Amino acid sequence: MIIAYHAIFTTYGTWLPNDPRGSYSKEIYSNQLKALGRIKYGRQNAVPPKNLLIRFWTGATPRLSRPPFFIDDDTRPIVAAGFRTVVQRLSIEVAACAVMNNHVHVLVLRSKYRIEYIVNQLKGGATQALKLKHTPWTRGCWKLFITDSESLLAAADYIRANPTCAGLTAQSWDFVMPLPA
Numbered sequence: 590m591i592i593a594y595h596a597i598f599t600t601y602g603t604w605l606p607n608d609p610r611g612s613y614s615k616e617i618y619s620n621q622l623k624a625l626g627r628i629k630y631g632r633q634n635a636v637p638p639k640n641l642l643i644r645f646w647t648g649a650t651p652r653l654s655r656p657p658f659f660i661d662d663d664t665r666p667i668v669a670a671g672f673r674t675v676v677q678r679l680s681i682e683v684a685a686c687a688v689m690n691n692h693v694h695v696l697v698l699r700s701k702y703r704i705e706y707i708v709n710q711l712k713g714g715a716t717q718a719l720k721l722k723h724t725p726w727t728r729g730c731w732k733l734f735i736t737d738s739e740s741l742l743a744a745a746d747y748i749r750a751n752p753t754c755a756g757l758t759a760q761s762w763d764f765v766m767p768l769p770a
Contacts, residue, residue: 605649
């Protein structure tokens with residue numbers, strides 16, 4: 590039985606379907622982006638060299654319909670405030686959340702809502718809090734179904750460690766209810 594969901598969703602233009610680092614996309618919807626290469630399904634084990642990534646992004650950015658959206662230290666608390674509003678409105682329990690520069694990890698305990706609905710609500714809440722006309726998020730999300738307490742604790746630890754592993758400060762959001770140790 591599913592007891593929680595680990596959802597990951599990205600900001601617009603920051604992790605494309607044919608990114609050399611790999612992706613979990615199954616299709617490239619933009620013909621302009623298709624010209625940059627095929628999908629490398631799944632996370633690539635060997636991280637591509639930095640010069641290849643720079644070349645990819647230099648070619649990709651002008652092909653996007655709008656600039657890529659990155660979350661920084663000024664916008665991170667605004668995104669979290671939007672999430673807080675949704676968590677309170679839906680009365681859901683979030684066990685961990687990491688707001689990264691180009692994606693979000695969220696660990697949500699099972700509720701009456703589908704995880705896709707929750708993610709869409711979180712995206713909408715953050716977009717409203719940021720006062721943006723266009724969504725800064727990509728469509729959909731990647732999700733893992735958590736079925737046991739060991740996996741739940743491991744996912745929470747992974748999400749909590751994500752910011753510091755990426756060189757960001759540790760995050761503590763008031764809408765997160767940590768799991769008992």
